[in-house]
Amino acid sequence: DIQMTQSPSTLSASVGDRVTITCRASQSISSWLAWYQQKPGKAPKLLIYKASSLESGVPSRFSGSGSGTEFTLTISSLQPDDFATYYCQQYNSLPWTFGQGTKVEIK
């Protein structure tokens, strides 16, 4: 199975900050990577697919980049609604696997 490792596990930031989350795959997954946002007690929400394609309706302050084994999710200017946990997911090889999550907290 492909292992997905996110860093950091927790991130403390302020409104307006630029935030970057990293996701590393244990082997190359080309650009077959998605990012999700999850708030407490809620289902995950798709943000990004194919590493850098923004899902319809997702604010443009979210962006994704990378290919191969290293990927990043960037929030250009953190908003109050963005405090949540973020997960990456690879869909290059079965079984589909997720990172362990990065919690973005208020500083």
Place this chain on the structure above:
Amino acid sequence: QVQLVQSGAEVKKPGASVKVSCKVSGYTLTELSMHWVRQAPGKGLEWMGGFDPEDGETIYAQKFQGRVTMTEDTSTDTAYMELSSLRSEDTAVYYCATGNMGNYFDYWGQGTLVTVSS
């Protein structure tokens, strides 16, 4: 717009089975690729299996092979996930989610908490 509405919370004893439903609206089930993802309390997301549109078959994560069965009732546009031989480690929120091209998950149900406790 796809909407997925799941059945309510369940409490089961170890060794029992649970069957969770996921009702689709906005689309028909035959137009979708349905998957199941679970999340143990305070933990991350774990893909359990789902429909592979390329092969036309349901695929299961090896971890759950032999214990999970995913079915669909196209007459009611309802998907089901049944997990047997439950143990305490199966306590989790179970989500249905539609797989875009069977790969990443664009629509999610609200989740069903399954608690396994003696």
